[in-house]
Amino acid sequence: MRLQTNHFFNKLILLILLFSASTKAQIQKVEPPFWYAGMKNPELQIMFYGKNIAQYEASVSNNIVIKNVEKTENPNYLFITIDTQNLKASEMVFSFKSKNKVAFTQKYSLKERRSNSAERKSYDASDVMYLIMPDRFANGNPKNDSDASLAEKGNRALPGGRHGGDIEGIIKNLDYIASLGATTIWSTPLCEDNDKEYSYHTYGQSDVYKIDSRYGTNEDYLRLSAEMHKKDLKLVMDYVTNHWGITHWMIKDLPTKSWINQFENYTQTHHRREVITDIHASKLDQEVCVDGWFVPSMPDLNLRNPLVAKYLTQNAIWWIEYADLDGFRVDTYNYSDANAMANWAKAITTEYPNFNIVGEIWMHNQANLAYWQKDSKIGAIENYNSNLPSVMDFTLQDQIGSAFNEDNATWDNGMIKFYNNFTLDYLYPNPNNILVFAENHDTNRINDVYKYDFTKYKLVMTLLATVRGIPQVYYGSEIGMGGDKSKGDAGIRQDFPGGWNSDKNNAFTKEGRTAEQAQYFDFTAKLFNWRKTNEAVHFGKMTHYIPENNIYVYFRYTDAKTVMVVFNNNSTEQTIKTNRFKENCKNFKSGKDALTGKTFDISSEIKLEPKSALVLELE
Template identity: 40%
Template sequence: MMFKINKNITTVIVALTVLGWSPLLGQSIQRVEPLNWWVGMENPTLQLVVYGPQIGKSEVQVEDKGIELVKINRVENPNYLFLDVKVAASAQPGWSTFTFRQGKKKLTYRYELKQRDQKVKAQGVNSADLIYLIMPDRFANGNKANDQVKGMLDMSLNRDSMYLRHGGDLEGIIGKLDYLQDLGVTSLWLTPVLTNDMPQASYHGYANTETYHIDPRFGSNDTYVQLGEQLHRRQMKLIFDVVPNHIGSYHWTVKDKPMADWLNEWPSYTQTSYKDQTVFDPYASADDKKKMVKGWFVPTMPDMNEQNPYVQNYLTQSHIWWIETAAIDGFRIDTYPYNDLDFMAKWTDRILQEYPKFTFFGETWVHGVANQAYFLGGKRVGQDVDSKLMGVTDFQLNYAIGDALNQKTEWTAGANKLYSTLASDFLYPHPEQNVLFLDNHDKDRFFSVVGENVQKYKSAMAWLMTTRGIPQLYYGAEILMKNFSNPDGLLREDFQGGFIGDKSNKFTADGRTKAEQDMWNYVQTLANYRKQHTVLQTGKTMQYVPEDGVYVYFRYNEKQTVMVVMNCNDVAKELKLDRFRERNNQVKSYFDIIQKQETNPVDHSLKLDAYETKVFELKF
């Protein structure tokens, strides 16, 4: 029997052999997705996508008392069937046999229902966590054998190129988990790891061509499962980067679409306007809104029609499948404002039905606190739809920390920009669930943003680790990695020491320069203090209006008080501490968390160097 299937997806071929399906008279089933399901799910319904030549003309029966075939959905493309099934509460783990008939021709397919694993999973990511973001291709190479996989469209391997593959993989990341744990990291977010069999720039992963398979150049599904297990053994968490808005143009459902409206398509190529305002603008044109949400991100990333119920099921089930399979703890959602918010609300409800503690945060690369708040759940800013989204990537505070350290200290800039942005937290249902960051795989390295001024950079790190929300580090931030995003490949350099032939190993103290080691120690000290003290995780916040370019805020709970003092000036400043008696009254001493020593400010005043930030634990 001939298999018509992507040559690189060897795991599918193996899986089909194991399933033991029995083709007769020339018929074939090339795919069934999801690859398997489980007994005991909260929602017993499932929609199977069956794909093969003319399979849509078949009559279908299922021989298993544990599975009820509710409906056979035939669509425009006869190569597809969408089967609605219901898994009985009494169903047992094992194999169910589906029979497909066309006249006298018959084909059987065995589908597996598994027992749900009670291992740690779906814990959710919260303000007790520190997220570390990695681009797998650029972090560490643990298996040279998978650097190039025969049959894939992108066979590049050139570490001297910004846009070709470098060979980093999941085994490489697993080998560096001790390093991350020592640094103080609690959660790991990888840019997408699904198969991205695209001809160019396949390393970044945001144009997946398979829905249920890890890119073989990163490893296998089993390798990804192993990563989750290794993280959980260390009491760390795994974040999966999901991209519901679009897929790659070489995805199998794009090359042979199930139906005409599987994608958002136009008479001619139409790109999104990237204007998020049209989604909430009360005066917006309907055509402008449609272009924003249904236009394609780029020509190689077809836009999914999230209003199509078959697309909704396909996306939602795949994400549930990955949580159950790989024990994922949270999702980062790519390009969130470009999604259909009605669908995202249903998607969220469906996932939380199975995993009540699971959490999500969405990428909201927008301008304005109200713009950002609009995409969150809770309907705090007059939304028509409650998206149910829990947190966002807080671009507004990202802009603000840059302004605080780079702009003059005026009422609308400098330290005041940081203060006023945080003061708008009333627009968010749960501001503590927003993810804070200095940089990421799309944004200028912050060390470059502040002109490679180490004092400024330390101030930004101190702020990141002590203000409200969930902090996120981009790989290499702790060792002063730099560069601007023009082009973005410059932001995605290799972590030195992760690849054979590297001249130095930045994963070890011996391989770092004096400045890099100093910065690494600084980040480690703050990250581990934060990890060990709930006051910086769930404590309340009180901030003071900046005066003379000095910004002061407190994190406090019943047991502890932490004071953060940030000098946003290019000259030294002296700060009188009497103004803050609401929080520091009767303080006996100030414990400098960075220097790890107590101090008693003379005359109750504090001196700060240019751009210096001090972090104190107050002793009463």
């Protein structure tokens, strides 16, 4: 009898273990992994993934209402939408039945939101954004340079390989970034990218709920956010709506064929995004533009599919809430369906009314850029509103890349390029809320463009610091870093000196900088730390004067402060008469240069050094 009892219990334990194992195997992924109580949109779409999970009937505890259960042609997915209206932070249990018997269960949590989460303040024109490529910035934890579960291993000797920079490296150098006068950090993507090579840029993501383990963990990202907020720094996530990486786990087992845009044969976008607003464009050209793949390794997401749109919207909101983010920069913004993107941006800014999102609209005229900013009158012609708060000012970047080399002004060369650029600001609904920059991780390095001429670097940075908009600086330029894009992307994405223990030169510290690096850094830090203190260059009005003799003068002003900015783009000393600027000089007699502290008499004329700029606080 005892032997039979032992046999019975052994079989029972075995059955329990088998049942437990099958339960764990049944649900392999749940996304979002958890959610938050008290969101303005109470509808939550939860994706359950597991072998043949669609054959089960789902229910949920606590009398929670299931509003919709959606199955696709792939039986491994189940999309369940519940109503979280009036639900408090709590834990619920989903039950999955077969033949009226519970086969397995899955716990799911609604968490408490941070205090005043919905009203979080985002970045704006009072900020300076510092762009980092984390793999190339600083290696704070050499132990995570490689991961056995990920294809590409650390190899700093390979220009296009993974070099080991990580989240810990950013955290360790936050004081350096703050000392520069930057207030906001935009890091290129940090979510997992399991491509076999060139995965360091991380734009081909393989899991959008997980930080790449070669950068750290999700908890490390939370720690970065918390440490930044302690230092009054803001964190901007680089978000990608247009595509994932070919190794994304969902691409390997598509929920539905229409999850991505597919053609009979591989079709790449032609990048001619003018067709989106072109009233004469063929439907074929528009389709290839939006639905074509960016590159073969980046499948194009179909945001017209409601499941995809909801997935990406919730993923973006989850990261804001989870990591306490302060803003987004969105990659390849207008490569996706325009209406779907408008809905995506609207959903986010409805949950977070002050949240800023800047879209990469890489186009070269103001009408095409302005079309994509929220409340654009150009978009309104077609009854379109993008709901996108900010765009990147690529037209200004175009002019910055050449104007300071043009010593002899002509009708359309020299400083007139900047004047002409700003004359079209009337096209923008909010010109103060556009991102101004000289370079980024995809463009030529500005120091290389100007052949490491420090005087021209100063002109570039002074312009960015004093015109309308939100200035963005690319890591390393502030110490004179350059790089040749003709040698490939790795040429403009070099390692920051001092970010690795073996580096002989540590430019993160005052003592470690070379004389040349110190010259660049000291100027940049002085300029942008001054900018933090002057509201006139944040949100003040701008009046500019037609450049004469390659000299450009403009004013930024509020009722309380006036700043006069003067650029001499000549290679020789010049003198300007100030009576022409009486409209803005008013009764001011002098101006104090924000960078040198020198006082200039502005009552009649000002002498200007060759290739120089003055930033005068009028007194």
